[in-house]
Every structure is written in structure tokens, then in C-alpha cells.
Amino acid sequence: MVALRSVIVGCGSALPARAVTNDELATRVDTSDDWIVQRTGIRQRHLADESESTSVLGTRAARAALDEAGLGPEDIDLVICATSTPDHTFPSTATQIQAGLGIHQGAAFDLQAVCAGFVYAVTTADKFLTTGAAKRALVVGAETFSRILDWEDRTTCVLFGDGAGAIVLEAREGAGTNADRxxxxxxxxxxxxxxxxxxxxxxxxxxxxxxxxxxxxxxxxxxxxxxxxxxxxxxxxxxxxxxxxxxxxxxxxxxxxxxxxxxxxxxxxxxxxxxxxxxxxxxxxxxxxxxxxxxxxxxxxxxxxxxxxxxxxxxxxxxxxxxxx
CATH class of the missing domain: 3.40.47.10 (Thiolase/Chalcone synthase)
Known part of the structure; x- marks a missing residue:
């Protein structure tokens, strides 16, 4: 039985330039490297500066994914950005990524399911591709959580970082078995x-x-x-x-x-x-x-x-x- 599958053909990521260690955080809040590592396993995180918005990071990650896939903006007809820290209340961050990449066709929208957002976005894109509503989707997870942290709350501010990742999904025919890509x-x-x-x-x-x-x-x-x-x-x-x-x-x-x-x-x-x-x-x-x-x-x-x-x-x-x- 022939079946359409959503196949990953490209992957990319982007991180802010600044990496912040636990020891550096310990100079700002009452914490320590040992305390953070023992409870979470975290040793560092990247924090965005004023120029590194969610859409900026998302666009960088998306461009890297397109490059790995060997595709251009004309090849994408769906952009979904999973984020809880959009640049603006509206328009969606996905449309800003779309514009930043020079994609002028198809649909673009944000999806908000917090940390589960990327799984939700992949599942949503899969429905578009396997029903024939789109041929190739750019699925992005992008966040600047440092913007919404309480930097006086040591139990939460040490946990989060900023960054973005993206994949390109392409609709391809498979045999309809679990051996399909x-x-x-x-x-x-x-x-x-x-x-x-x-x-x-x-x-x-x-x-x-x-x-x-x-x-x-x-x-x-x-x-x-x-x-x-x-x-x-x-x-x-x-x-x-x-x-x-x-x-x-x-x-x-x-x-x-x-x-x-x-x-x-x-x-x-x-x-x-x-x-x-x-x-x-x-x-x-x-x-x-x-x-x-x-x-x-x-x-x-x-x-x-x-x-x-x-x-x-x-x-x-x-x-x-x-x-x-």
C-alpha cells in the first residue's frame, strides 16, 4: 500500500553568541555550579542579546536546515514556528521567518504548546503533508526564554536558555510500513x-x-x-x-x-x-x-x-x- 510520509531532509540550529556558565550565574543569584549540576545536569546555557530575537534565531536555524536539504525559499509551502516567546503579539514569528528567508508562497503560522511545541508542530506539519495540502514544510522551534524569566528566582532562572532548531519535512511516497522513512x-x-x-x-x-x-x-x-x-x-x-x-x-x-x-x-x-x-x-x-x-x-x-x-x-x-x- 503506497502511503505519503513526511521525511526529514534537512536539519539546522542556531544559538546566541553568549554562553553563560553556572559559575557566572552564581555571581548574580544565590546558587552554585554543584547545586545546578546535581539537580538538573545543566552546566551552561546561551542567552540572547538585544539583536537576537526569536525570529532572528529561528531564521538562522531555518536557513541552515534549507542549506542541508539543498533547497531554496521557492521550495517551501508551509512554515510552522513553535514558540512561547514570539517577537510580537502579532504578526506571528513564523511570518517573520518566512519573510526573512524570502518565502512568498504558502502558509505560515505559530503554534504554542510551550516545551511540547515542536512535537505538536511536527505532528501538525505531518497532517498537511500526508493529506497533500503541502509538499514541503519548514518546522522551527525557537525561543528567547531569558526575556520572561524572573532573575531573582534562583529555582527557575538557572534552568532556561535561548536558541532555535529547525527541520525540513518533505512529502514522499512510502510502502506504508514501519520501515518507511x-x-x-x-x-x-x-x-x-x-x-x-x-x-x-x-x-x-x-x-x-x-x-x-x-x-x-x-x-x-x-x-x-x-x-x-x-x-x-x-x-x-x-x-x-x-x-x-x-x-x-x-x-x-x-x-x-x-x-x-x-x-x-x-x-x-x-x-x-x-x-x-x-x-x-x-x-x-x-x-x-x-x-x-x-x-x-x-x-x-x-x-x-x-x-x-x-x-x-x-x-x-x-x-x-x-x-x-
Whole structure:
């Protein structure tokens, strides 16, 4: 049975020029390198300067993905940007990336699912491609979370960083089996009852301000390890595959302890887990594509590998997707 698949044909990333170590942060807030590393695994993060907006970082990452794919702006008919830190209330950051790349056709829009945004965006793009509504999609995860942090709250400001990652998805015919290249399955969930555990305390429709990030760290940890595995198991079930067949697990890079505990619970060997949280911190919707680009560039992820992406974000929102690279 012939089936359309959304195949990754390019990958790219962009990071702000400035890297900030834990020791440097310790000069600003009451913390230490040991405290941060033991609890999160983070050793540094990149912070954007005034010239490095979300769309600027997203455009750089998208251009790198197009270059790797050997494609130009005329080849893209869909741009989706997953972000919680847009340049403006409107227009969407995706349209600014579209314009920055010289793409003048197709559709462009933002998708907001916080840290799960990239998984949601990949799943959404897949629906456009596999139904014939688009031929090639640029899927971007871009964030400047440093703009919404409370720099006096040591429990949150040490966790996050800025950056962007992007992939190019192309609709290609497959045999309709799990040996096909492309997105094989996906599973998305949300539960708005958990808003108070991870949120920003402002917005244009309430306070008229941007607001600052607030988090109940223990509750987020408990939910991430205890509940998020349902979408991973569902994605495996939909594809008719199991954890033992996985080549690489590329989760949202929020906390090393969460990542390892989730992998252990699912029976995924730790050597199959891609970890970049130590160098990037939590970059929200950008974390998965940043990690994909690292693992692709260093030769770990190769064509034909089975890759699982997974994330949980504020709301809560969470999701997973199985992709044959």
C-alpha cells in the first residue's frame, strides 16, 4: 500500500553568541555550579542579546536546515514556528521567518504548546503533508526564554536558555510500513487543570504585560516522570513497534534526572538517549530540534534510524512522535 510520509531532509540550529556558565550565574543569584549540576545536569546555557530575537534565531536555524536539504525559499509551502516567546503579539514569528528567508508562497503560522511545541508542530506539519495540502514544510522551534524569566528566582532562572532548531519535512511516497522513512506515528495530550504548576503570570488579554515564568518544580518533575509515558507507549503502539527497536530517544531537554528516569521507566537504554541539556539548558520548543541537529551532525543519527521525540510543557501539554530518519 503506497502511503505519503513526511521525511526529514534537512536539519539546522542556531544559538546566541553568549554562553553563560553556572559559575557566572552564581555571581548574580544565590546558587552554585554543584547545586545546578546535581539537580538538573545543566552546566551552561546561551542567552540572547538585544539583536537576537526569536525570529532572528529561528531564521538562522531555518536557513541552515534549507542549506542541508539543498533547497531554496521557492521550495517551501508551509512554515510552522513553535514558540512561547514570539517577537510580537502579532504578526506571528513564523511570518517573520518566512519573510526573512524570502518565502512568498504558502502558509505560515505559530503554534504554542510551550516545551511540547515542536512535537505538536511536527505532528501538525505531518497532517498537511500526508493529506497533500503541502509538499514541503519548514518546522522551527525557537525561543528567547531569558526575556520572561524572573532573575531573582534562583529555582527557575538557572534552568532556561535561548536558541532555535529547525527541520525540513518533505512529502514522499512510502510502502506504508514501519520501515518507511518519515513520521510513522504521533500521540498528543493536554490537560489544562495543571496550569498553576507551570505558567507565565501575565499576558495581553489579562495583565497587559509579558509576565514572568512561575513553576512548581517538584510537581512538574512528578508529572513528567509519572504520566508522560502514555504518549510514548501510544506512539509505539500506533506504529507497531517497541522500545527495543528504537535507535535514539531525543526527549525535551529540561532536566537530566527527568530524562533518565523516563528512559528507565520505558526500558530505553541510556546509551540511546541524546542529551544536550548540559550545554543548552531548557530551551523549551527549541530543545528537541537543537538536540536532533547535534546528534545528526556528530554522526549518531543516520538515515534509516528509528528516532523518538518526546516533550512535556506548561498547560500541561505533552506528546511523542516516532520518526524513521
Amino acid at each position: 518519515g513520521v510513522l506515528s504521533a500521540s498528543l495530550r493536554s490537560d489544562g487543570r495543571h496550569r498553576s504548576k507551570l505558567y507565565v503570570d501575565g499576558g495581553p488579554g489579562t495583565t497587559g504585560t509579558t509576565g514572568r515564568l512561575r513553576m512548581e518544580g517538584r510537581e512538574v518533575f512528578r508529572f513528567a516522570v509519572g504520566s508522560v509515558t502514555d504518549v510514548i507507549e501510544d506512539a509505539f503502539r500506533r506504529a507497531g513497534l517497541g522500545a527495543g527497536e528504537l535507535d535514539w530517544f531525543v526527549p525535551h531537554q529540561a532536566n537530566r534526572r527527568i530524562i533518565e528516569a523516563s528512559a528507565d521507566k520505558l526500558g530505553i537504554a541510556r546509551e540511546k538517549v541524546v542529551l544536550t541539556v548540559d550545554r543548552h539548558g531548557n530551551t523549551s520548543a527549541a530543545s528537541i530540534p537543537l538536540a536532533l541537529d547535534v546528534a545528526r551532525k556528530d554522526g549518531r543519527i543516520r538515515e534509516g534510524d528509528l528516532v523518538m521525540i518526546e516533550a512535556i510543557g506548561g498547560g500541561f501539554t505533552w506528546g511523542a512522535a516516532l520518526i524513521r530518519w
